[in-house]
Each structure stands twice: as structure tokens, then as C-alpha cells.
Amino acid sequence: MLLGESGSGKSTLLSMICGTVLVEDGSVEVAGQDLSKLSAGQRDRLRAEQIGVIFQQFNLLPFGTVLDNVLLPLNFAPQRKSRVGDGRAVAAKLCTDLGLPPGVMFARARDLSVGQQQRVAVARALIGTPRLIVADEPTSALDAQSQALFLQQLFDQAAINKTSVLMVSHDERLGDQFDRVVRMEDITDDNRVAA
Amino acid sequence: MIFRLAIASLFARAITVGMTILAIALSVALFLGVEKVRTGAKDSFADTISGTDIIVGARSGSVQLLLYSVFRIGNATNNITWESYQDITERPEVEWIVPISLGDSHRQFRVMGTSVEFFQHYKYRQGRALELADGIIMSDLFDAVIGADVATTLGYSTGDPIIVAHGLASFTEHEDQPFRISGVLEKTGTPVDRTVIVSMEAIEAIHVDWKSGAKIPGQTTPVDQIRQMELTPKALTAALIGVENPLRTFALQRAINEYSQEPLLAILPGVALQELWGIVGIAETALLAVSTMVVVTALIGLMATIFSSLNERRREMAIFRAMGARPATILGLLVLESILIALMGAALGMVLLYVTLVIAQPMVDQAYGLWLPIDAPSWREVRVGLAVVAASAIVSLIPALRAYRMSLEDGMTVRT
Numbered sequence: 053m054l055l056g057e058s059g060s061g062k063s064t065l066l067s068m069i070c071g072t073v074l075v076e077d078g079s080v081e082v083a084g085q086d087l088s089k090l091s092a093g094q095r096d097r098l099r100a101e102q103i104g105v106i107f108q109q110f111n112l113l114p115f116g117t118v119l120d121n122v123l124l125p126l127n128f129a130p131q132r133k134s135r136v137g138d139g140r141a142v143a144a145k146l147c148t149d150l151g152l153p154p155g156v157m158f159a160r161a162r163d164l165s166v167g168q169q170q171r172v173a174v175a176r177a178l179i180g181t182p183r184l185i186v187a188d189e190p191t192s193a194l195d196a197q198s199q200a201l202f203l204q205q206l207f208d209q210a211a212i213n214k215t216s217v218l219m220v221s222h223d224e225r226l227g228d229q230f231d232r233v234v235r236m237e238d239i240t241d242d243n244r245v246a247a
Numbered sequence: 248m249i250f251r252l253a254i255a256s257l258f259a260r261a262i263t264v265g266m267t268i269l270a271i272a273l274s275v276a277l278f279l280g281v282e283k284v285r286t287g288a289k290d291s292f293a294d295t296i297s298g299t300d301i302i303v304g305a306r307s308g309s310v311q312l313l314l315y316s317v318f319r320i321g322n323a324t325n326n327i328t329w330e331s332y333q334d335i336t337e338r339p340e341v342e343w344i345v346p347i348s349l350g351d352s353h354r355q356f357r358v359m360g361t362s363v364e365f366f367q368h369y370k371y372r373q374g375r376a377l378e379l380a381d382g383i384i385m386s387d388l389f390d391a392v393i394g395a396d397v398a399t400t401l402g403y404s405t406g407d408p409i410i411v412a413h414g415l416a417s418f419t420e421h422e423d424q425p426f427r428i429s430g431v432l433e434k435t436g437t438p439v440d441r442t443v444i445v446s447m448e449a450i451e452a453i454h455v456d457w458k459s460g461a462k463i464p465g466q467t468t469p470v471d472q473i474r475q476m477e478l479t480p481k482a483l484t485a486a487l488i489g490v491e492n493p494l495r496t497f498a499l500q501r502a503i504n505e506y507s508q509e510p511l512l513a514i515l516p517g518v519a520l521q522e523l524w525g526i527v528g529i530a531e532t533a534l535l536a537v538s539t540m541v542v543v544t545a546l547i548g549l550m551a552t553i554f555s556s557l558n559e560r561r562r563e564m565a566i567f568r569a570m571g572a573r574p575a576t577i578l579g580l581l582v583l584e585s586i587l588i589a590l591m592g593a594a595l596g597m598v599l600l601y602v603t604l605v606i607a608q609p610m611v612d613q614a615y616g617l618w619l620p621i622d623a624p625s626w627r628e629v630r631v632g633l634a635v636v637a638a639s640a641i642v643s644l645i646p647a648l649r650a651y652r653m654s655l656e657d658g659m660t661v662r663t
Contacts, residue, residue, distance in 0.1 A: 072568060093573060100571020111566050115259035116252055127249055128571035176570075 053227055054220045056236030062220040065236075066186055069218070070103055071095030083183050100129035104177030104215070106187040106206075112169055112176075114162035118152070119143055121161050122175045125182075132180030139179075146175040150205050170194075170202060178209050185210060187219040191226065203229055249576075253583050256563070260556065264588060267545075267552045271592025274545035275635055276599040278538040279628055283604065285531055287619040289524070292318070295437040296487075296516050298370035300496050303327065303335060303503055304485040306510035310526065313519040316347055316485035319357045319438045322415070323349065326482035331509045335486065340499040342491040343368050346483040348450045352415045356397050358443045360450030360480075366392075368489060371437045381405050382430030385446050388474055390429035394440040396613065398431045405431060409443065411453060414460075421453040423467055436618035448478040488513075542635060546642045549588060553581060553646040557653065564654045578644075578651040585643030586636055593632035597624060 056062045067073040068080050071087045072095075080087045083102045087095055099105075104125065112121045122143040126133040136142045144157055150171040161169060170190070177185050187206070191199040203226070210217050219230070227233040257264045296317050304312040305325035314320040336344050345368050348360030366377050366384050382405035384392055393403055403409065407428045413419045426445060434440055452473045456466045468476075490496050496515065503513035564577050604621050611617050 070569070096568075096571055096573045099569075103571075105569040107566075107569070111562060111569075113252065113256075113563060113566060115255040120252060120255070124252075124566075125570040128573075128576070 053230040053233045054218065054236065055222065055224060055227065055233055056220070057222060060236040062222075062236060063188055066188055066218075066220060069184075070099050070105065070186060072099075096128070100125060101131050102183045104179075104182040104185040106173050106177045106185065106190045108189045108192055112161035112164075112172055114160065116161055117158045118147065118161060118164070118172050119157045121172055122147065122179055124176060126180055129180060132182065136180045143175065143179060146178055146209070147171065149209065150175055167198065170198075171205070174202075174206055174209065178213055178215065181213040182215060185215055185217045187217065189220050189222070191221065191223070199226070249580065250583070253580055253587065257584060257587060263552055263556070267549050267588055268592045268595060270545040270548050271542075271589055271635065271639075272595035272599055274538075274542040275593050275596025275632065276603065278542050279596065279600050279631060280603065281534055281538040282628070282631070283600070283619055284617070285534070288617055290620075291436060291618055292523070293520060294372040296370075297372065297374050298368070298489065299487045299516055300490045300493065301488040301500055301503070301513050302485060302516055302519075303488060303511055303513050306512045309512065309514040309519040310523050312485065312512055312514055313516060313523065315349065316487075317438065317516070319349070319359075319442065323484045326484055327486065327511060328482055328509060329480050331506065331511060332483055332486060334506070334508070335488070335503060338499060338502065340490050340492070340495040340502075341488055343489045345369065345487045346447055346480070347485045347487065348447055348480065348482075349484045350415070351411050351413055351421070351450070351453070353397075353409055353411050353443045354401060356394075356400075356441050356443055357415070357438075358391075358411050358445060358450075360445055360447045360483075362447060365444070365487075368487065369439070371435055371439070375435075377435065377439065378433045379430045380433045382428070385429055385444070385449075387427070387429070388446065388449055388452055388478075389424060389426045389470070390445070391426040391449075392430040392432060392444040393428055394432050394442045394444075395434035396440040397443055400613070403428055403431070405429065411443070411445075413457070413462075419462065423456070424453045424470060424473070436612070447480045447483065451478040451480050452476075542638075545592070546589075546635070546638055549585060549639055550642045550646060553585060553643055554649070557646060557650055560650075561653065561657060564650060565657055568654055568657070574651045574654045577654045578647045581647035581650050582640050582643050585639045585647075589636040589639030592639075593635050597628070597632065 054062055054065065064073060068075055068087075069082060071080075071082070071090070074088060082098060085098060087098070090098065113124070116124070119140065123139050126136060126139055133139065144154070147157065148154060152168060152171050152175075156164070156168065161172065164172065173190070177187070185206070190206075191202055194202060206217060207229070209215075217230075219226075302312060302316050304316055305323055305327055307324045311321060311324075315323050332344075332346060335341065343364060345362055345365045346360075347365075349357060351358040363384055370376055379392075380395065380398075382392070384390075391409060393409075397403060405428055408425045409428060410425050411421045413421060426443075426449070432439060455468050455473055455476065456463050488499070490499055500513040500515065503511050567577060567580070568574075601621065604619060608619050608621060611619055
């Protein structure tokens with residue numbers, strides 16, 4: 053988990069890890085690849101193939117169905133798509149495992165409750181078993197009970213898929229649930245931060 | 248799936264997108280409508296006369312002669328004497344000749360004096376002959392054959408009496424010599440539809456009591472007496488000529504133009520028509536330019552719509568970027584949306600055009616005598632639609648490139 057106060061650069065660091073912001077000094081390695089040595093297109097492809105992203109506000113496409121949203125990353129990641137095989141079936145299973153009712157697959161994202169949107173966002177990040185899930189303060193808008201449930205579901209699915217989870221938060225209490233906690237203020241020029 | 252999402256995104260902005268589609272549809276309908284009217288008018292004019300090699304009238308302008316003799320637009324400055332007409336008739340190049348006498352009217356319709364040969368030799372729309380819908384051609388001195396529009400507008404049918412008015416805008420009628428409708432012509436889409444046709448002798452007969460354009464006071468010759476009179480016309484307005492050998496057309500034209508007894512003008516209908524297109528060409532171009540500007544305005548509206556949606560769609564772009572979409576994909580999506588909007592606009596424009604044509608066709612025909620054919624969309628119309636779609640893709644590149652830069656700057660950071 054990446055801990056830090058607001059404005060400490062957590063989101064910028066996530067963008068660097070995802071390859072949408074390039075570091076001016078040093079290097080960022082994701083899945084064994086130095087991002088600074090990749091072209092913009094290669095970084096986009098790496099992000100599509102290896103990283104699942106969960107935003108703070110879940111950020112689903114409101115006009116798309118649940119199925120559209122869950123399958124969205126596969127449009128940009130051919131290998132991930134081929135790993136999935138029958139996308140619809142896998143998406144449906146993921147949603148069911150995350151506790152979404154079966155009839156919700158063709159509902160518009162804008163019509164879902166916040167809790168349902170949260171689960172769809174997790175399913176979208178998990179589909180195609182990316183090697184890393186990057187979650188930017190996904191629990192900040194949730195009460196304690198919902199936070200616990202959300203993290204439990206995320207960890208369960210990540211364990212099944214053998215996916216690492218890098219979560220950004222400013223809530224120190226959540227640190228107990230992660231293998232490693234890195235504080236933004238502890239990162240110095242000499243540190244090598246490995247996720 | 249991206250294509251389906253693009254459509255879903257458009258539906259999510261249904262009102263804005265709908266208005267843009269409507270603007271494009273109206274501009275496409277207007278552009279194609281102007282084209283339809285333009286080509287319809289050209290075809291209608293070109294189809295009005297067929298198989299006539301030369302038109303002869305008093306010396307004036309060739310376009311003027313064509314307009315008044317064939318299209319019943321405007322008036323002759325002078326007449327041709329019957330003697331000159333006889334001289335032309337006797338020339339060896341002439342296979343057939345039909346006299347035309349214009350000047351009188353019935354309600355808003357022109358009355359044309361001619362011979363029965365007119366029905367045999369007048370051809371329209373690539374050689375189609377006049378056909379009677381009802382009755383017969385003139386067999387009596389006071390018989391009249393009316394065009395389809397005359398019958399429809401005035402509710403006339405065979406056997407009805409009609410009274411011809413003197414001149415074109417006169418309140419004086421030839422009420423002492425009423426005509427009887429002997430036949431009604433089939434619709435032709437030419438000025439014949441709006442013409443009352445009588446014999447040359449009948450024109451002479453109704454002017455027995457007239458001199459120098461005015462009725463002789465107190466003189467009313469009984470019809471029975473008129474029937475006994477020598478009614479050979481003294482003058483005519485114009486004559487339609489078919490030549491024996493097409494190679495001799497120019498020789499006959501030159502001979503008539505150099506006719507020494509009277510200043511005459513012989514024109515070739517096709518050449519005069521080309522001259523007419525040359526005159527109206529500037530107006531045509533202006534009309535086309537205005538309708539093109541309307542299409543351009545609609546496309547600028549499309550560009551403005553995409554521009555104004557960029558800020559509210561930053562979240563959407565950030566989601567796509569986070570999922571691995573390249574900035575070029577974002578650019579492509581916006582261009583694809585524009586193409587879809589333009590396609591729907593162009594298709595709706597076509598539908599609007601044809602619905603308007605179906606509704607307006609009889610009214611335009613009735614009001615202006617302009618027959619607008621309702622055919623399947625031509626290759627030219629399809630090309631116009633495709634050009635609008637291509638132009639929309641080009642104009643959308645401007646906001647799309649802005650979105651491209653925004654997606655590079657924002658990355659997966661959601662800015663709203």
C-alpha cells in the first residue's frame with residue numbers, strides 16, 4: 053500500500069507506474085520492463101496487458117452496460133483478451149463472484165448503486181488476470197463496513213488470479229491488510245520502491 | 248465493441264447530437280433539393296421540345312423566341328405574315344411545319360392557335376407524342392383541346408363551353424364566339440399542360456369584329472356568318488419546323504435568317520436552350536454556393552458540438568486511457584463519432600428530401616409547371632452524402648486533435 057497525505061504525489065506516482073507520466077530522473081519498472089525505454093505505444097500496451105486500474109470514483113462509462121464496462125480493457129489488450137477466451141462468460145462469473153446479481157449484466161452503469169458500481173470497477177480491473185492492480189483510493193468514499201467488504205472481495209479475487217494489488221490511500225488503518233506499506237514521505241532519492 | 252460504445256455515447260448525448268444530426272440533415276436536404284430543382288428545371292426545359300429542328304419567329308433574340316414559342320414565357324415583339332409562312336412552307340428542306348398563334352388567354356392559361364399537325368409533330372421527352380386522355384382533337388371551328396392542368400385546375404371536361412379572353416391580361420372576352428372542349432390531353436409535364444389549343448382559323452374567327460387590338464364598336468358578326476367566311480390567318484406568332492434532311496438544317500436556318508421580304512429569325516432549339524443555360528448559369532452557381540455554405544455551416548456546428556463536449560468527456564477519455572487506449576484511439580473515436588453523426592444526418596437528409604418531394608411534387612407542378620421526378624437516389628446524390636461524411640471527418644480532426652493533446656496531458660487523471 054502507498055500511504056501519503058493529500059498532495060504528496062501519490063496519484064502522480066501511480067500515473068508513472070501506469071506509464072502515462074514519464075519520470076524525469078530514475079526509472080520505473082513494471083513487470084520487469086523499464087518504462088522509460090519503451091515507446092508511448094509500448095507503454096500503453098503494457099498498461100493494457102499488465103495493469104488493471106480502479107479509480108477513486110470507480111469511473112465507469114455511464115452509457116455502457118455492466119458487460120461493456122467489464123470487457124472494456126480487452127479492447128486494447130489482445131493477449132489479455134486471448135487469455136480470457138469467452139469474455140462474456142468470464143465477465144459474468146467475475147461479477148457473480150463479486151456479489152453482483154446475475155440480471156445486472158445488461159443494466160447501464162449509471163443505473164447501478166454505488167456498491168454495484170464498485171464491484172463492476174473491480175471486475176473490470178481483474179478481467180484477463182493482469183499482473184498488477186492499481187487502485188487509487190478506492191475506499192475513500194466508503195464507510196468502514198463497506199471498506200472491509202470491498203477489500204476482502206478485492207483480495208480474494210486477486211489471490212485467485214495471482215495478481216498484485218497496489219493501493220493508494222491516506223488511511224493508515226488499512227495498512228494492516230497489505231504485505232507492504234510504503235509512505236510517500238519515506239521515499240528518498242536513493243530509495244528503490246518495488247511493488 | 249468500441250463502435251457500439253461510440254453509438255451508446257452518442258445516445259447518451261441524444262439532444263445535442265440529435266440537433267446536430269437535424270442541422271446536417273436539413274443542409275443535405277437543402278443542397279440536394281436545390282440540385283433536384285436545378286436538374287429538374289433543366290430536364291423539364293430540355294424535355295419540352297423534341298424532334299423540332301427549327302423554330303421561326305419575328306426577328307428578336309433567340310432565347311426570347313424560344314421562351315415565348317415553346318415555354319409561353321413572355322411575348323413576341325412582332326408577328327410573321329402568312330405570306331412569309333407560305334414561302335417557308337414551300338421550301339424543299341421543310342418536311343413539316345406547324346404554325347403557332349399566341350396572344351389570347353382563358354383565365355390564367357394561354358390560348359394557342361395551331362393546325363391539327365401540331366398533335367402529330369409536337370414531341371416532348373425524347374420523342375413522346377401528345378395523347379388524348381378524353382375526346383378528340385379539333386373537328387369544328389370552335390373546338391378547343393385543353394391541357395391536363397387546365398382541365399384539373401378549372402374542373403373542365405369534354406363538352407364544356409369556354410370563352411376566350413382577348414390578350415393576356417384583358418377583361419374583354421370573345422363572348423360571342425364560345426368554344427366547346429373537344430378533348431383533354433394527357434399530362435405531359437410541359438407548357439402544353441397549361442395551354443388551350445384551338446385552330447388557326449378559330450383565332451381568326453374570334454377576331455373578325457376586332458381591328459388593331461380593339462373591338463369595333465357595335466359590330467357583332469353572327470357565328471353562322473363567320474363560319475362561311477374566308478378565315479385564312481393573316482399572321483402568326485411562330486412556326487415549328489421539321490427538316491427533310493438534318494444536314495440541310497443550317498442551310499434552311501440561313502435562308503430564313505436572310506429572308507428579304509420580312510425580318511425573320513430561325514433558331515435551333517438546342518442551341519437556344521444552351522444560350523439560356525448560359526444566362527441562368529450565374530444564378531445557378533449562386534444558388535449552389537448558398538446551399539454549399541449551408542452544408543459548411545452545419546459541419547461547423549458539428550465541430551462546435553464536439554468541441555463543447557470535450558471538457559465534459561474528459562472523464563470518459565481518462566477511463567479509456569487507463570484501460571490502455573492510445574491517444575490516437577481517442578482521436579479515432581471522436582472522428583468515428585463525427586462520421587456516424589454525418590452518416591445519420593446525410594441519411595435523414597435524403598429521407599427528408601424524398602418526403603418533401605412526394606408532398607411538394609404536385610404543388611410545384613401545379614404552381615410552376617416544373618415536374619420534379621422522384622427517382623431512386625442518383626450516384627451524384629450518394630456522392631454528395633459521402634462528401635458530407637468525408638468533410639465531417641476532416642472538420643472533426645480539429646477537436647479530435649485537441650482531445651488527443653488533452654488525453655496526453657491528462658493521462659489517466661480524471662479531470663471534470
